[in-house]
Amino acid sequence: EAGVAQSPRYKIIEKRQSVAFWCNPISGHATLYWYQQILGQGPKLLIQFQNNGVVDDSQLPKDRFSAERLKGVDSTLKIQPAKLEDSAVYLCASSSTGTSGRPDSYNEQFFGPGTRLTVL
């Protein structure tokens, strides 16, 4: 079974430029997550999709970040314009929907390799 795919793996941009990240989840996984991980910190959830609907985007800085998952499969995360403090690793993860007898909250997340963003 193929894992979560992300691209690019690395990106260097200057502040005020825009950047986009792509994620393809594990086949059949309905739930997709974008996380931001700053060096020395744990991952912070930016947005969670269930199929093509947003479940939680409460920590997404909506003035500069946007994300979409139009067909309920792959997803893009965009930053426009980027700030120095956006330098981080952006992780995509996916999980399956709840199986019989197991609520959705039980589901295990599997992470992609991440995109390391450096904003100069």
Place this chain on the structure above:
Amino acid sequence: QKEVEQNSGPLSVPEGAIASLNCTYSDRGSQSFFWYRQYSGKSPELIMSIYSNGDKEDGRFTAQLNKASQYVSLLIRDSQPSDSATYLCAVNGGKIIFGKGTRLHILP
């Protein structure tokens, strides 16, 4: 503000000994708990999940959950140098929240 707390470490453990990693959480409604291992420069890798009070064993790993004390731990038996990594505790009470991680260093 829901929080997940971990000692940042580093925790140094001799090879072959038991490594004990601890995590506390603030949301009493949390239902599922996860331990991830993250090597430097890599993404988190799920190693254990636990949903009910008590112990869950998988190979050299044992997860322990005490919901009354809002405490979850991970024991690694017969620690190996390859276990040296950052261990992230994650708690899901409707929204998954990660701790900052504990750096574990296994001394050869």
